[in-house]
Amino acid sequence: MIMIGFAHDSASAKQHRQLVKLISDGRVGGVMYLKYNVKSQNDVARMNKDFSTANSALAPLIAIDQEGGVVERLTSAVGFKEIPRARDVALNMDKDSAKALYTDLAKRMRKLGFNTNFGPVVDLIINKNNPIIAKYGRSFSSRADITAKFATSFIDGHHQHGMITALKHFPGHGSSAADSHLGFVDISQSWVEAEYEPFETLIKAGKADMVMAGHLFHKGYVRDGEGQVPASLSPVALTTVLRQGMGFNGVIISDDMEMGAITKHFGFEDAIVRAVNAGNDILLFSNTVKPSLGLPDRILAVLEAEAQRDPAFAAKIKASYKRIVALKNRLQ
Template sequence: MRLLIIAAMFVAHFSVPAMAQSLRDMAGQMVMIGFQGDQSSGKWHNGVKSLVKEGKIGGVLYLKYNVASTDMVKSKNADWQSVAPANLPLLISIDQEGGQVERLTKSVGFAEIASAQDVANSMNASAAQALYENLGRRLAALGFNVNFGPVVDVNVNRNNPIIAKFGRSYSADPEKVAEYGAAFVRGHKSAGVLTSLKHFPGHGSSQADSHLGFADITQSWRDTEYVPYKKLISQNLAQMVMVGHLYHKSFAEAGKNDYPASLSSVAINGVLRQGLGFNGVVVSDDMEMGAITKLYGFDEAVIAAVRAGNDILLFSNTREPSLELPNKIINLLVSEAERDPAFAEMIKRSYGRIVGMKAMLVQ
């Protein structure tokens, strides 16, 4: 599928939910942040709880330093979830891929699992699904309802510094990646945990690590990297898609030639939504990664991300940790919406998709 052909085609139409909320409340649901601390009390825990109660965040992200013990994690999550609206549960997320990318580890008594590469090399897809269902149930028991996986990056570049290096790809065969990615999604779905395909349009071919800076995949990217997305979307197994901070010249927009996929409407609204038919929630990769912070200012990146089609803006909140970050994001979004009615409609559409996805958690 040619990027330029798809990009030229896109026109998106989405419905807005009937349930009325203020624009500020809608913008709050688009914010997901990381936090400091690992206790179920204190400044950060109580601060996050207030943000949830006030509707200023729609989700939180755990990193390894947030985990003191499984009991503490369970307590924190239950406390935060208790103040979220019944119809809009807090998204409590984690990266628990397996292998070297795990936030819950054996050091706190959480049984670890193998990397994607090792899973695909050691068991069939049916066994993998059972493995992932067990993982999902253990995550759900601690209060998590989102696991940011599966990694459906195709292992195009065996010297890749962030995917291949850590065994995060299932295979160099896109069909196999799709098969095991489906096992990951189905397993977690059975456990009541949402998942997110990542990192669109494909990080497996990159020569650089987008955590550190600009990652240009124009020359190394292959069309086959779309295969897992096509298959999982067609099978209704794509609940969310995480878009990477990956530059491809075919995603370029007039006056914005250096924007990565995560800030490109051509990539998200054009290729992912119109071209591949994805109608679910799009979440940005961490907006504090070097590929964003080293090239764009905060205001520009936030506004561009929403204009591009991201529904959830993920901030690890690690650069300058602050409980004021959500307010800063919301104020920026509302101000832009008041200036531009079209931008306000984008917020409403994102809110609608988020509400629809969260409904799956309260059924």
């Protein structure tokens, strides 16, 4: 249930051996790359080989944000061929040429040892002045059908090379007027029902491996007495709407739990407990606030203490474990 980022960029680093041991001991279930982890393709391949073989019982998810355009961790600076942003793909390609593009991307990522790509973005361009989605062309379209079509090309291309994908950012970041990396984002007045549609379409088609929960507040997700919680910490959003309403039985992964929308409003322990109770299976920590490989044990301590205190919480952990194992078994 724990996926973390890390600070090193070489398999010879002392921290690398420590992280590999955490995976081997079953204390970390996945790792996430940021751009500063990528020194060269050879270094990445060496690190990923160690990660992937560290735990023979249950391989880790080795994840990266490689959407295309501005959101790419593997870049031409290290000799990796970059691809266009989603908006340009939708404007200039058909679904077959898009699938070929994403199939080739997945092949090259898999060759380096990655097995998970945090994409496709299925947010809609509702607010053309959106500072984090529309501004960078990260969304395919303002239309749900076009977005779902090109997201399918993305997913199918990745599946062809055994890569896991993640629909993001539920319930939709495309109407927001702010960036949830920085702080609290309220979409109550701007969000529209159509933003659900790409998620629903892809879930019904069996294309959704994971859904990433966005740190987006909507007053419709708030229960009496609960206060303002973003969708990523809301049982209404993730359990009632996504699981029960849309029938999604796969893995829900939180967006980075160290983003401002979480850290500025919730304490460490509180955020973790709320995230699991809401329905998240994997807790993603970029490990950038105070980088430390002691972070997983801090998270585990919270999970274990709450599981001992609350049988319902323990049951949620067991259910998450089953979903994560089912997903990882597809990697074997």
